[in-house]
Amino acid sequence: MSNYQHTLVLLTCFVLAQSLHANDDALSTQAMMAPPTQSWITNGGNFFNQRFSPLDEIDRTNVAKLKGVWRAQLNGSGVGPPFSGEAQPIVHDGVMYLITGADDVFALDIATGAIKWVYESGLDPKISTICCGWTSRGVGIAEGKIFVGRLDSKLVALDIDSGAEIWSAQTASWRDGYTITGAPLYFDGMVITGFAGGEYGVRGLIKAFDADTGDALWTFHTVPGPGEIGHDTWPQGSDAYLRGGATVWHTPAVDPELGLIYFATGNPAPDFNGAVRGGDNLFSVSVVALDAKTGQYQWHFQEVHHDIWDYDAANPVVLFDIEHEGQSRKALAHAGKTGWVYILDRVDGTPLYGIDEKAVPQEPRQLTAATQPYPRGEAFAPQALEMPIYGYKTVNDGKIFTPYWDEPLPIRPSSFGTAVWAPSSYDPSDHSLFICGLDLIGLFVGGTIDGTEPQSQYLGGQFIFDNIRTGIFA
DSSP states (O other), X not given: OOTTSSOEEEEETTSOOOOSOOOGGGGSHHHHHSOOSSOBOSTTSSTTOOOOOOOOSSOTTTGGGOOEEXXXXXXXXXXXXXXXXXXXXXXXXXXXXXXXXXOOEEEXXXXXXXXEEEEOOOOOTXXXXXXXXXXXXXXXXXXXXXXXXXXXXXXXXEETTTOOEEEEEEOSOGXXXXXXXXXXXXXXXXXXXXXXXXXXXXXXXXXXXETTTOOEEEEEESSOOTTSTTGGGSOTTSSGGGGOBOOOOSOOEEETTTTEEEEXXXXXXXXXXXXXXXXXXXXXXXXXEEETTTOOEEEEEESSTTOOSOOOOOSOOEEEEEEETTEEEEEEXXXXXXXXXXXXXXXXXXXXXXXXXXXXXXXXXXXXXXXEEEESSOOSSOOSOSSOOTTSOOOGGGOTTOOOOSSOEEESSOTTOSSOSSOOEEETTTTEEEOEEEEEEEEEEEOOOOOOSTTOOOOSEEOOEEEEEEEEEO
């Protein structure tokens, strides 16, 4: 029997202690706003996506003494080359809820590791429009239900005690390129989810559903259509916007007081051929705020205009309150693939710290934007080559925003960026933001026409990388 036949979960003594009793208060808005101490009831630790706990029993003096206390075998779910394990477990009332890359959900006793129930998704193995591995980043919890977003674009509600299906909604079609990889967000009677699929030429969107019934409540398209704010940043008289990408990979953050949700969007499509989508291509590579109840647009900030480098804003946004210039401000931070952190006022989206529009090199065939946003201060990752790469021409020292066409050019950072899906964390006690990133040089080439066949990738070029990659913790 292969040692890799089963998926294993290792529970150590730093897992948050189980909550004492299940009740409405334990999953209330107030509970989901608080830093987690007894449970982990939202994907981001709290509605602000801070992923921080004030627990301090484990520190540098005793961390070496941590050890496993049980191990669970998950029936071989999510094992093999197509799958990856990227999910944040939910912990509530003595139970851990964990989803695998196969979208199977396991409820585990937190004290023993015993499996209490299993939900088997039965995903069609023929699903062919998954970009970057079969994966899920977690589930949602509220109202006695576990909410599951699946790779076939179904949104499912399970009974929290048995795992039985309560309702199922076919929210979109994987045959059209849409898949759900992010953990659904529960807020105020709604289940909110984004959709992946930019590499298959979808029109990005985020939807809200009734948590009781699964009925659709609102839809916001992250690529605006005719008559909508931002449509003038796409070619007019063209259907390019219908395949414009700008997908939402991760779980939004919430400010219940303002009644707003916040998320960041993916790259425009096709990734590497800007010639077919002239303009800034809103709301791609942007932080976006919506009215949570209605899905109505409130504000946006675009990190990369007319992106041709696949610098999609894949990292979850983080909310926090700070003192700035003598005033208390509601802030938002987003760690971009560019290597900068964008710090904004989450009331209106204006930068709290200077971000300057600067002229950048041009490539007319790519219809490149004349300027790009440059946050003041240091980047948390390299943004230029230190030396040429043998066998490749160097242009502009391989700096960020260097344009290219049909000849591979080394540019830093790569399309894998610096901060990608691995979430950032914020410590409100000392206002520190922690980023898990990557340093990797990309070899950019584009300007091609593809994606003309159903369920084929719509890239306009190729993903090519240098062989050396380095992890970054900033």
